[in-house]
Amino acid sequence: MTHEVLRRIEESAPKLAALADENERLGKLSEDTVALLRSAGVLRLLQPAKHGGYVAHPRDFAEAVMAVARHDGAAGWVCGVTGVHPWEVAQMDPRVGDEIWGGNPDTWIASPYMPGGIAEPSGDGYVLNGRWPFSSGSDHCEWDFLGALAGDGGGNPVNPPEVLHVILPRADYELVEDSWDVMGLCGTGSKDVVVQGAFIPSYRTVGQGDVMEGQAAERNGATETLYKLPFSAMFPLGITAAVVGICEGGLAAHVAQQRDRVAVTGVQIRDDPYVLYSTGEAAAEIEASRIQLIEGISRLYDLIDAGKPVGVEERSNVRRNQVRCAWRAVHALDEIFARSGGNAIRRNNPLQRYWRDAHAGLQHMIHVPGTAYHGNALAQMGLDLPPQLAVLV
Structure with missing residues (x-):
C-alpha cells in the first residue's frame, strides 16, 4: 500500500519540479520548496509517534526520498540526509526529542x-x-x-x-x-x-558505537523495530535513495526529450537503435538499483522484526549493495546523457542538472566503493574487519 506521504509528494510533483532551478540559483532550498516538503511530511516518516511522526517502514522512507529526488535532486538529497536524523533522536534521552519537537513537530x-x-x-x-x-x-x-x-x-x-x-x-x-x-x-x-x-x-x-550497535535504542526505551536497525544501513539509506531518485529523474527527462528529437543526419532518434538500446539498458539498471536498495533494508527489517540476529556479514552485504546501487544508477545515467545530444548541456535543460547532481552524490563518503567492497570480501570469508573497514558496518 502506498504511504500517504508518498501520495502527497506525487500530488506536489509539478510544483517541486518547477522550483528546482530557483533552488539551484539560491544555493539552498526555497521557502516554497520547504513548505511543500513540510506539508507532505517527508521528514516525519522516521520520527517517533509521540512527536507527530509516522514510525514508517524504512522502505517507505527510501521511496519518498526517491520520489522527491526525481523532481528535484537537491530537495531529495536534503530529505534523505535530514530525514534520518529523527530516527537517531528517537534512540537518545527522551529529553532531546521533547526539546526539539515539543513546540513544533516539523522542526528539522x-x-x-x-x-x-x-x-x-x-x-x-x-x-x-x-x-x-x-x-x-x-x-x-x-x-x-x-x-x-x-x-x-x-x-x-x-x-x-x-x-x-x-x-x-x-x-x-x-x-x-x-x-x-x-x-x-x-x-x-x-x-x-x-x-x-x-x-x-x-x-x-x-x-557513535552505541548507535552502531543498537545499545542507545535499548537503553532509552525505543522498542519499535525501526529503531533497532543498524546505523550503518539507515544512515546511508536516504543518501543512496536520493542518488537513485536523481537518476530516475534524469532518465525521465532523457526519454521525454528523445521522443521527438531529430539528429543532424535527419534521422529521428526514435529510429536510432543505438540510443534506444542505451535507453532501455539504462532503465533496467536504474530500476535494479531501486529494487536492490529497498530489498536490502527490508531484509534487515524483517530479520530484526522476527527477533533474529543481524551479523557483520549481513550488514556488510547491505552496505556493499547500497554502494553498488548508487554507482550502477549513475553509470546508467552517464550512458544516456552521452547520447542525449548537444542540447543536454544547456543550463535550461534539467538533464544536465540531474547529471551534475548525481555525480555530486557519489562524492559522499558512504559511496566510496573501495572500503565497502574490501570489507565485504573479508566478511564473506569469515575474517575480522580492521577498524578502518568496520567503521560503517
Whole structure:
C-alpha cells in the first residue's frame, strides 16, 4: 500500500519540479520548496509517534526520498540526509526529542557526523569547538547533529579515539554563508558549521558505537523495530535513495526529450537503435538499483522484526549493495546523457542538472566503493574487519 506521504509528494510533483532551478540559483532550498516538503511530511516518516511522526517502514522512507529526488535532486538529497536524523533522536534521552519537537513537530535537524571538532569534558557535559563542512539543508534546520572526538581535558582527543554524536540548538552554532559553492547539488545549501565554546549537556550526546550497535535504542526505551536497525544501513539509506531518485529523474527527462528529437543526419532518434538500446539498458539498471536498495533494508527489517540476529556479514552485504546501487544508477545515467545530444548541456535543460547532481552524490563518503567492497570480501570469508573497514558496518 502506498504511504500517504508518498501520495502527497506525487500530488506536489509539478510544483517541486518547477522550483528546482530557483533552488539551484539560491544555493539552498526555497521557502516554497520547504513548505511543500513540510506539508507532505517527508521528514516525519522516521520520527517517533509521540512527536507527530509516522514510525514508517524504512522502505517507505527510501521511496519518498526517491520520489522527491526525481523532481528535484537537491530537495531529495536534503530529505534523505535530514530525514534520518529523527530516527537517531528517537534512540537518545527522551529529553532531546521533547526539546526539539515539543513546540513544533516539523522542526528539522541538520548534520554532519564527521568528527570535525573536539568535545572536552566539562561538568555534566562537554564544551565543543570545531568546524564541519557539508551541513545539508542547514538554513531550514533549528538543530544540528555533529560528530566530535571526545577530549582528554587538555585539548587533545582521547586515545583510542572515541566518537560522539552531539546535538546543538541553532543558537549554539554559526553557518558560514559563503562556504557552499559547488558544481552539483547546489540547492542543498550544505554550508559549513562553526562551533565556538558551546556547552553540550551529556544527555544531548550519544556514543557513535552505541548507535552502531543498537545499545542507545535499548537503553532509552525505543522498542519499535525501526529503531533497532543498524546505523550503518539507515544512515546511508536516504543518501543512496536520493542518488537513485536523481537518476530516475534524469532518465525521465532523457526519454521525454528523445521522443521527438531529430539528429543532424535527419534521422529521428526514435529510429536510432543505438540510443534506444542505451535507453532501455539504462532503465533496467536504474530500476535494479531501486529494487536492490529497498530489498536490502527490508531484509534487515524483517530479520530484526522476527527477533533474529543481524551479523557483520549481513550488514556488510547491505552496505556493499547500497554502494553498488548508487554507482550502477549513475553509470546508467552517464550512458544516456552521452547520447542525449548537444542540447543536454544547456543550463535550461534539467538533464544536465540531474547529471551534475548525481555525480555530486557519489562524492559522499558512504559511496566510496573501495572500503565497502574490501570489507565485504573479508566478511564473506569469515575474517575480522580492521577498524578502518568496520567503521560503517
